[in-house]
Amino acid sequence: MSPPLNARQPPRSFRDRWAAMRNVPPFLRLVWRAGPGLTLATLALRLCRALIPVATLYVGKLIVDEVVRLIALPDGPATIGGWWDAGLASGLGWLLAAEFALAIAQDGLSRLIGLVDSLLSERLTNGLSVRLMDHAATLDLKEFEDAVFQDKLDRARRQTAFRMTLLGQLLNQIESVVTILSFAGGLVAYHPWLVVLLILTLIPAFLGEAHFNARTYSLDYGRTPERREMDYVRQVAASADTAKEVKIFGLHRFLTDRYMTLARAFYAQNRRVAVDRAAWGALFAALGTLGYYAAYVWIVAQTLTGALSLGDLTFLAGSFQRLRTLMETLLTSFGQTAAQAMYLDDLFGFFRVRPDIVSPPDPRPVPRPLAQxxxxxxxxxxxxxxxxxxxxxxxxxxxxxxxxxxxxxxxxxxxxxxxxxxxxxxxxxxxxxxxxxxxxxxxxxxxxxxxxxxxxxxxxxxxxxxxxxxxxxxxxxxxxxxxxxxxxxxxxxxxxxxxxxxxxxxxxxxxxxxxxxxxxxxxxxxxxxxxxxxxxxxxxxxxxxxxxxxxxxxxxxxxxxxxxxxxxxxxxxxxxxxxxxxxxxxxxxxxxxxxxxxxxxxxxxxxxxxxxxxxxxxxx
CATH class of the missing domain: 3.40.50.300 (P-loop containing nucleotide triphosphate hydrolases)
Structure with missing residues (x-):
């Protein structure tokens, strides 16, 4: 028997929202089935790209330290050629070449990743669409004649096209985690409390983003019937099938007024969420900025006392800033992933609907010709x-x-x-x-x-x-x-x-x-x-x-x-x-x-x- 179509309500508690993350593993299995080779390729390419930022920053630290060392030499050459002829700038040259190679590699990897991801996304979209059509073909006629099921089908159909956002988020998160670990390793080598400070200042922003994503999903979930009505009104108002009667009966103004009534209600609800998100987001961003400058002041003080070199200052300041941005993006992305996973409930919930009218386990063949x-x-x-x-x-x-x-x-x-x-x-x-x-x-x-x-x-x-x-x-x-x-x-x-x-x-x-x-x-x-x-x-x-x-x-x-x-x-x-x-x-x-x-x-x-x-x- 099929589960009741209206049994699931939009998640309300924090626990309910994160329970939707159970949809991520089956979604990843769908990605793997869509293209195993493409999935492995994008993971390998992203792993390589994830290590480039910390390598680039570290090479930059070495360049700064080398420049400081060369400047401090007594009687240094007056020209670039002089430095080179004396053999003093060869090390600096190799470091600059290494940084250039890393920049070229990052650009090339990004283009390859974009190509592989686009192919994988298209294969996933096609696979999900075919699976949805195949599953719909097995369901009973009573489902299609039920308005609640039509809402469920409409949400599921939209997920086959829009879940590419989730795929990109998950792949970017995997890459960001590798990059974060590499940066965090560098900070921990100097002072572990820098990472702790960073995490504490980012937690409020993460919780706030998760809350507003859940509010947005709840609105979308509850407005499915109205959205279908808007689509219907828009189609009726501009369709070859209805054009004659719309013109003869003068229905244009009635249809546009109905559309605008629904659209204004949507706008008012979206506006409330957007205003609240912007206000709280500004507060959370200020906390993150405060944490960053507290760490930056400490790094500058340590450099002035000679505990850190100028290259260390450059590396630590850059690492902390990049790490803050990456972790902020990652935590926000996790919240968005939880929201996307809630939308996946619509897709997997549709796939869980089972027909009641099926063949028996050991069916009899239909007689040919009919006898009675x-x-x-x-x-x-x-x-x-x-x-x-x-x-x-x-x-x-x-x-x-x-x-x-x-x-x-x-x-x-x-x-x-x-x-x-x-x-x-x-x-x-x-x-x-x-x-x-x-x-x-x-x-x-x-x-x-x-x-x-x-x-x-x-x-x-x-x-x-x-x-x-x-x-x-x-x-x-x-x-x-x-x-x-x-x-x-x-x-x-x-x-x-x-x-x-x-x-x-x-x-x-x-x-x-x-x-x-x-x-x-x-x-x-x-x-x-x-x-x-x-x-x-x-x-x-x-x-x-x-x-x-x-x-x-x-x-x-x-x-x-x-x-x-x-x-x-x-x-x-x-x-x-x-x-x-x-x-x-x-x-x-x-x-x-x-x-x-x-x-x-x-x-x-x-x-x-x-x-x-x-x-x-x-x-x-």
Whole structure:
């Protein structure tokens, strides 16, 4: 069973915030899997670069001490050439060359690290995106129809793109730790209390940064629904799909006002956090500066008394300043890493969601061909979070090779019945049998593969015309003859042949050179998907809603011929379509109210005859 989607609240206590660091090891494992060679390369390069700052500073100390020694020599040469000819400046020359080599090496390493990190980041982004899509494909339909899950999915989707910041932080922290240890070793060699003083002055800044990062995350976590609404409003206000109604109904001002209402609330909350962070940050920075100058005064005093050389002064002052900056950055980065790790909770929390509808441990293969068909036995189902039964006490048979039509008013349970038949949901009561065995005993992928389902709210993919049909059986995408045959069966071939690039034409307006189709043309493309699937069971849920009367008649005549010998379920509000079914079920309030042929149902009083006469009256 999946954990409750709203079980986790944003962390509040300091302990809760740091508990999120448990996400770092699994994240690093993801990095390693994304590119072991690249990971080793960036670590090795960073280790080399981490030692360059202390080496450069120490060479600088030696240069200062050598210059002081040379200046103190009696009767020193008056020119640079003189110093060199006398052999007095050769040591200084080698030191200057060493410092130059270190500078060149640091620049070269930085460029290599940037290259390796960019490649590693891209591979990690791609790997996380694929894993998210793969995992989403395993989850139940109920999750995607739940607003809380949509918030969770939205946060997880954003993490696949934005966790590159965390990768850079972790790699920089590893490098900074090595550099800090090298500088700290130099300070400890002189006086250990310098390092202690430094740490004490940086702790407040670290705790403050951790606190404000947690506040920022809590705000982001709590505002996910509003952020999704902002994205939705922005899309509606500037989208080809909605442009006509936005203009006709004058919705522009309403949408921009709604967007600005949400944006102002976001701005006010962000402003409060930013002001508090700036004020406390200034205080903490002042403490760090105070610690640095206390140490600097001590180093200068020791130099004046002769306990330290001028080179030692340069090295210690530079080391303390660099160490302070590095430790301040590192501690702040640790706080930011904890914040980033909290965001990782969104990603790993999504991966922890598990489907309820799965294949059994030892699934039965779906029979080919179907022998008996389907049987609903006292089936009851409620959508998650609803107290209302969508269907209840539902009992009927769908015989193998039979065409069954479902008729009823909106909300009668027709589409719910189809979702249960395709096992997009499982019943809360009763059971559904296929050839005498519970539907849950069969392999789930095999069960769905045997069905061709076209819902009334089918997806209009922004793909080529050929691919829009091929999605019905995507593993046959390269079978052009099959795609053309499916288009011909659905009467979509003339539509496609009129397109500039035929089956290779991009349809939909999302991408350049895309051609938009009418609702009826899209519907024919969608019906072709069902024929592309070549399934044992065909399910058409309002498949001709956007077609004119002549096209609808032709489609159903073709459907009747092509579905011969197959099991078919047809949902339609048009009685001219359902009358060709072998049997008609009349649904009301989630139950079977009546069943029979078109003639039988018209012959007796009831809902079917009433609806038929109402529809017929509209055509007179």
């Amino acid at each position: 068909g389907f049987r609903f036995e006292n089936v009851g189902f409620r959508y998650p979070g609803s107290d209302r039964w969508a269907v209840r006490h539902l009992t009927f048979d769908l015989h193998a090779g039979e065409t069954l039509a479902l008729v009823g008013e909106n909300g009668a349970g027709k589409t719910t019945l189809v979702k249960l038949l395709a096992r997009l949901y499982d019943p809360d009561e009763g059971r559904i049998l296929l050839d005498g065995r519970d539907l849950r005993d069969y392999d789930l992928d095999g069960l769905r593969a045997t069905m061709g389902v076209i819902f009334q709210d089918f997806v209009r993919f922004n793909l080529t015309a050929g691919d829009n049909i091929a999605v019905g059986r995507i593993d046959a995408r390269d079978d052009a003859a099959r795609i053309r045959a499916a288009a011909d069966r659905a009467m979509a071939a003339p539509v496609i042949e009129r397109l500039p690039a035929g089956y290779g034409q991009m349809i939909g307006k999302r991408f350049a050179n895309g051609v938009e189709l009418s609702g009826g043309e899209w519907q024919k493309i969608a019906i072709a998907r069902a024929y592309m699937r070549d399934a044992q069971v065909l399910i058409l849920d309002e498949p001709t809603a956007a077609l004119d009367a002549r096209s609808e008649y032709e489609v159903f005549q073709r459907f009747k011929d092509l579905s011969a010998g197959r099991t078919a379920v047809l949902i339609s509000h048009r009685f001219s379509s359902v009358r060709m079914a072998d049997r008609i079920l009349v649904l009301a309030d989630g139950r079977v109210e009546a069943q029979g042929t078109h003639a039988e149902l018209l012959a007796r009083p009831g809902r079917y005859r009433e609806l038929f006469e109402l529809q017929a009256e509209g055509y007179r």
